[in-house]
Amino acid sequence: MLRLKTDPSPHHGHHFxxxxxxxxxxxxxxLEGRAPxxxxxxxxxxxxxxxxPRGDGHPVLVFPGLGANDFTTAPLRRFLDGLGYVTHPWGQGxxxxxRQGVLERCTHDVRRLFNAHERKVSLIGWSLGGLYARELAKELPDHVRCVITLGTPFTGHPxxxxxxxxxxxxxxQSVHDPHVLAQLRREPPVPTTSIWSRSDGIVAWRCSVVAPGPQAENIELHASHVGMGMNPLALYAIADRLAQPAGHWKPFEPHxxxxxFFRTPQAEAKHAA
Incomplete structure (x- = not known):
């Protein structure tokens, strides 16, 4: 069962x-009005x-943002289905x-898809949905292929x-539980991509920055928060990440x-060094 563990240790690696x-x-x-x-x-x-490039047919579970439902992720899922992936909505309205039972249902769905397809599941989460994806990957790392988040606030304070x-x-629920916040800042033990925009009008962009590591990366693009899941640049980046062979993940390189159109702070830091 998925639970938010109480890990009070701070998340290091950010300069703010x-x-x-x-x-x-x-x-x-x-500027969020530019979503249409x-x-x-x-x-x-x-x-x-x-x-x-065509996908390899592995399952992809997509989580909507706060106050949203599967209708909002339909364009993204249709796009990925067209590339050959097998997408699944979160199916909880x-x-x-x-709330009560939500995370348990998410855990069940990941296990079910893993068993049905006999392959690891990629998790995509938009905004709050990205927190579900990250926590599920921490709970079920042997079932998850990769995590991709869109404008998800997993650092900073809500x-x-x-x-x-x-x-x-x-x-x-309250947003002021320091132990839960510390847990959310921990990176999943699977390849993780955070896609974010400095012009996000809902989430301060620094809240979506991962500490770059062997399996963690940032992709910056121009997008609104409420339109990110249907922004063509975001969909391009998602398709690029999903197309990588299982077990051979590499950071996104904007050649x-x-x-x-894209900035990858981890690549810029490497070139600067």
């Missing part, structure tokens, strides 16, 4: 103090995206936080988002024209 983070300002929040344009860009770029009051309202 968690308590100094603030929620995105009013301008960034207003991101969906339009997805439709326009679909002929190009469909030419990406609106995501109102880890008050560094513009959604923490809504989370407390709909989940009935050629990709340098105009």
């Amino acid at each position: 103090h968690f308590e100094d983070l603030r929620a995105p300002n009013a301008l960034l929040l207003a 344009w991101e969906y339009a860009a997805l439709l326009a770029s679909m002929p190009w995206l469909r030419k990406l 609106f995501n109102f936080g880890p 008050r560094a988002t513009n959604a923490w009051r809504f989370f407390e309202l709909v989940s009935g 050629g024209a990709r340098r105009w």
Whole structure:
């Protein structure tokens, strides 16, 4: 059974103090209105995206964000299905936080897909859904192939988002448990990709930065928070990550024209050194 363990040890590797983070300002929040344009860009770029390498048919479980349901992840899942993956919605209606039975159902679903396909499951989580994906990977590392998160706030404090009051309202839980926050900051023991945007109007972007490591990476792109799961750049990055052969994960490298659209802080640090 998946539970948030109480590990009070701090997460190292970031150059900022968690308590100094603030929620995105009013301008960034207003820019969330560009999400419909991101969906339009997805439709326009679909002929190009469909030419990406075919998937190997392994199962992919997709978790929606706070207050969202499987309808919001449908464009992403349709895209991945078209590439040859076998995607699955989370199937629990609106995501109102880890209420009674939610995490247990998620654990059951990962085990079920692993057994049905006899292959490890890739987990994709948008915003709050990314926290589920990360925690499931910690609980079931032998069942999970990789984790990909979109604008997920796993570092900092939940008050560094513009959604923490809504989370407390709909989940009935407090965001101020330091032991839970410490647990969320721990990296999963599987290949992990965090996709985030500095122009995110809901989550302070630093809350989505992983400490780069042998199996952890950051991919920065231009996107809104509520449109990230249908942003063509995000979908391109997701497809690139999923296409890697099992057991042969490598960090994302924005070669050629990709340098105009993606930034990978871990690669920049390597070149600077």
